[in-house]
Structures are given as structure tokens and as C-alpha cells.
Amino acid sequence: MPHINLPNEFPGIRSLFMFRPETAAPLNALVQTLLHNPHPTLSAGERELIATYVSRLNTCKYCCNIHGAIAQHQLGNKPEIVQQVLVNPETAPISSKLKALLKIAAKVQSGGKNVTEGDVALARAEGATDIEIHDTVLIAAAFCMYNRYVDGLATWQPDDINLYDKMGEQRAREGYLTPPFKVVGSAQ
Amino acid sequence: MPHINLPNEFPGIRSLFMFRPETAAPLNALVQTLLHNPHPTLSAGERELIATYVSRLNTCKYCCNIHGAIAQHQLGNKPEIVQQVLVNPETAPISSKLKALLKIAAKVQSGGKNVTEGDVALARAEGATDIEIHDTVLIAAAFCMYNRYVDGLATWQPDDINLYDKMGEQRAREGYLTPPFKVVGSAQ
Numbered sequence: 001m002p003h004i005n006l007p008n009e010f011p012g013i014r015s016l017f018m019f020r021p022e023t024a025a026p027l028n029a030l031v032q033t034l035l036h037n038p039h040p041t042l043s044a045g046e047r048e049l050i051a052t053y054v055s056r057l058n059t060c061k062y063c064c065n066i067h068g069a070i071a072q073h074q075l076g077n078k079p080e081i082v083q084q085v086l087v088n089p090e091t092a093p094i095s096s097k098l099k100a101l102l103k104i105a106a107k108v109q110s111g112g113k114n115v116t117e118g119d120v121a122l123a124r125a126e127g128a129t130d131i132e133i134h135d136t137v138l139i140a141a142a143f144c145m146y147n148r149y150v151d152g153l154a155t156w157q158p159d160d161i162n163l164y165d166k167m168g169e170q171r172a173r174e175g176y177l178t179p180p181f182k183v184v185g186s187a188q
Numbered sequence: 189m190p191h192i193n194l195p196n197e198f199p200g201i202r203s204l205f206m207f208r209p210e211t212a213a214p215l216n217a218l219v220q221t222l223l224h225n226p227h228p229t230l231s232a233g234e235r236e237l238i239a240t241y242v243s244r245l246n247t248c249k250y251c252c253n254i255h256g257a258i259a260q261h262q263l264g265n266k267p268e269i270v271q272q273v274l275v276n277p278e279t280a281p282i283s284s285k286l287k288a289l290l291k292i293a294a295k296v297q298s299g300g301k302n303v304t305e306g307d308v309a310l311a312r313a314e315g316a317t318d319i320e321i322h323d324t325v326l327i328a329a330a331f332c333m334y335n336r337y338v339d340g341l342a343t344w345q346p347d348d349i350n351l352y353d354k355m356g357e358q359r360a361r362e363g364y365l366t367p368p369f370k371v372v373g374s375a376q
Contacts, residue, residue: 003308003325004318020322022225026218033210060300104340112248112339120191130192134208137191137340145333151300152292152325 009182012062036175045074060147062157069168097126101136108140197370200250224363233262248335250345257356285314289324296328
């Protein structure tokens with residue numbers, strides 16, 4: 001049961017956005033900018049993979065499932081890419097540059113000071129730009145916020161994987177600024 | 189030295205805001221809403237104390253110093269309040285409700301799932317509302333982002349405490365949406 005009185009027809013962070021629209025606006029604008037808006041070099045799918053991986057490291061079921069579903073839709077419906085990144089990015093079918101960026105993301109998740117010059121040099125050797133390194137650090141840091149927000153208030157996090165797929169399809173298509181659909185028949 | 193090429197006349201997160209204005213806008217809007225805009229019950233000084241305390245737990249020098257300075261200016265220039273909260277909130281000259289909220293903030297800092305029903309019940313027993321519990325969790329979560337962002341890119345974090353006081357006075361007065369002043373003669 002959530003720690004505060006949240007609307008029970010919206011799961012995860014969406015229930016918090018309904019509860020507090022004042023903070024929902026900048027939180028949605030941030031994730032829209034980081035993950036959905038056009039980027040000079042990183043695809044939306046690659047950025048969603050970073051968010052999904054960090055959410056898994058923080059063991060946030062809602063964020064990992066929903067961003068994994070969005071990533072899958074952004075990456076041409078190949079669930080094996082998301083699944084393999086979650087098991088081990090090193091052996092996943094992704095670019096060496098993205099592997100190096102995911103290493104930086106994991107360091108950020110464990111604490112900002114853990115990112116070393118060596119981590120950054122490795123990413124640069126694989127072709128990463130300043131913008132890509134910056135955005136990777138900020139995506140990882142932002143999901144250390146979103147994950148704590150969702151879990152810290154004990155929001156409702158459904159088990160039904162088909163529901164995440166449906167929500168993920170909507171977000172992959174529309175981005176983060178449109179209203180969510182209600183989950184009919186939900187119960188907490 | 190920062191991990192990416194940042195303007196060297198702005199310290200900490202301000203250099204990152206100059207580097208990437210696209211993400212600076214929602215990040216500034218979020219902190220303005222959480223810490224500076226009018227709140228039903230928590231003063232700006234109380235909210236700044238939560239931000240300062242979490243930044244100390246994350247050992248982020250820049251964020252702890254600047255928000256400590258802002259808190260001091262918001263709380264009527266009583267540095268002992270900030271100092272005592274950083275040493276031990278339990279014995280600091282703050283309300284029992286704020287002590288209970290700082291306990292929740294510390295749990296969020298260590299991981300969202302660590303917040304227990306008991307932590308929330310204690311805060312309620314001290315008079316905390318749903319909005320206060322929500323905002324405490326989100327402020328703590330947000331500073332787990334800002335701290336990782338500032339440290340994860342190895343930004344310049346000055347030692348001069350008078351500089352933080354000057355910047356803190358500006359932010360306490362103006363909020364977070366006005367441009368920062370350049371630090372003349374800075375060096376990295």
C-alpha cells in the first residue's frame with residue numbers, strides 16, 4: 001500500500017504525477033528532454049536502455065519494466081536486446097560505445113564520485129562525445145531520483161507485463177507529455 | 189578537472205547548466221518548485237535543510253555548501269541550525285516533525301525501498317501531512333540526482349566558503365531561475 005493517499009487507477013510514478021501536478025510538470029519535461037526529444041547522436045532506444053539498466057540496478061520494478069518496454073518499442077520490437085542488457089551489457093548486441101556509456105551509468109548509480117577518468121577515456125576511445133557523456137551521467141542520475149521517488153512512496157507497481165507493454169507502446173509513440181490511460185479494474 | 193569541457197567561470201551545477209541549457213530548464217524548474225516556491229506548510233528554509241542534509245549524506249561538497257548557505261539565509265542567518273543538522277538532526281534546534289522528515293530523507297538517500305511504514309507513521313505522529321511526506325521524499329530523491337550529476341562529471345567545486353555565502357544569498361532572495369554571476373578570477 002502506498003505511504004500516502006494516491007489515486008489507485010494509475011500505477012507507479014503516474015499516481016504521483018496525479019497527486020502533485022506542480023512537480024509533475026518539470027519531472028515530465030526532464031524525462032521528455034533526456035529520453036524522447038531528438039538527440040544529436042544517441043537514439044531514443046539507446047537512451048531508454050540506459051534508463052532501464054539504471055532502474056534495474058536500483059531494483060525499481062515499475063521503472064525497469066516501463067522503460068524496458070519503451071526501449072523495446074523504440075528498438076524495433078526486439079525484446080532480446082533489453083533482456084541481454086539487463087543480464088550483462090558486455091555481451092549484449094549493442095555498440096561498444098553504448099557498452100562504455102553503460103559502464104559510466106553504473107558508476108553514477110553507485111555514487112557520482114565513482115566515475116573515473118579511465119571510465120571517461122574508455123568511452124571517448126569508443127567515439128563518445130562530450131554531449132553523450134554528459135547525457136549518460138544525467139540520465140543515470142535522474143533515474144536514481146525517479147526510482148527513489150517511485151519506491152520511496154511505495155507506489156502500486158503492477159505485475160502484468162502486458163500492461164507495461166501497452167503503456168510502453170504509448171510512451172514510445174507519444175513521448176512523456178500526454179496524459180496516461182487509466183488502468184481499468186486496478187486494485188491495490 | 190571536469191570530465192567534459194565546461195565553462196570555467198561557473199562552479200558546480202551552474203557550469204553544467206551553461207553546457208546544456210536544454211536540460212537546465214527542467215532541472216531549474218524542479219528545484220524552484222521543490223525549494224523556493226510558496227509551500228502550504230514547509231518553509232523554504234526547512235526544505236533547504238532537507239536538501240543540504242541529503243547532499244551531505246551523498247558527500248557532495250558543492251551542493252551541501254550552496255544549499256547550506258541558502259538555508260542559512262532563509263532561516264534568518266543562524267548558521268548553527270545548519271551546522272547542527274549536519275552533525276546530528278536529532279539534537280538540532282528544529283521541530284520534531286522536521287526531525288521525522290529528515291529520517292525519511294536519509295532512508296530515501298540510501299534507497300527508496302528503505303522507507304518503512306514506521307518511518308511514515310512517526311512523521312504523521314509529529315503532524316506531517318501527505319504533501320509534506322511526498323515533498324520530503326521527492327526533495328531527497330532529487331538531490332540524489334543533483335549530487336550525482338555534479339560529482340559524476342567532476343565539476344569545479346570551490347573551497348572558498350565566502351563564495352558559497354554570496355551565491356546562497358542570491359538564491360535565497362531570487363530563487364533558481366535568474367542567471368548566476370560569474371566567479372571572477374576563477375581557476376580550475
